[in-house]
Amino acid sequence: MLGYLNNKQIEHVLQSLIIGRIGCHADDRTYVVPVTYAYDGKYIYGHTKEGLKISMMRKNPMVCFEVDVMENMSNWRSVIAWGKFEELKSPEQRKEGLKILMNAVMPLMTGETTISHPMSDSHQKTIEAMKGVVYRIELTKKTGRYEKT
Template sequence: MLGNLNNRQIEHVLHSLIIGRIGCHTDNKTYIVPITYAYDGKYIYGHTNEGMKIDMMRKNPMVCFEADVVDNMSNWRSVIAWGKFEELKTPEQRIEGMKIITDKVMPLMTGETTMSHSMTDSGQESIEALQGVVYRIKLTEKTGRFEKM
């Protein structure tokens, strides 16, 4: 059976995952790239280095975001959302963005090597926030589909 996800199901998918894809478009080029993210019910938060994705989103902040759960070819859920990129520039914004990301992602990192890199104090979050680009995407429209056999 194919169907549409309701708002509660869409929110569940977005809150439960940490890997999604951003689609951005500028200068007659479309670019889709996977990201690690955290969702707070309003924004998708991300952290990255300078590169094509950031260059494109700075030129055209209107983006598409996709996240999916695929159990198999006949059992899956997919959410597509549209929104606006916003770079977090002040130290306070950057630290708060990194806190949201690390609070979501770090508990899911269970390997021996990843645990040694976990944040043990807010000072480490401050250091991480000073490196790279911290950003968020305000979601303005969301839709979802599923298949279940």
């Protein structure tokens, strides 16, 4: 059976995952790229290095965001959302954005391949040491579909 996710189900899918895909478009070019994210009910938060994705979103901040949960080809849920990219530049904004992201991602980082340095001190030192671009996307429209057998 195919169907539409209601708002509560859409929010659940967005809150429960940490890998999604951003679709951006600039200079007659479309780019879709996977990202690690955190969702706070209004914004998608992310952190990345300078590159094509950031360059394109700075030129055209209107983006698409997609996540999916796939149990098998007949049992899945997918959410597509649209929103506006915003770079978090002030130290306070960067710190808050990274804190939200770290709180979502850190519980899933479990081994040497996912942790690049010891976390024995605190998340605070990790957040302060992080370089790169911190951003958020305000989700303004969301839709979801599912298939269930």
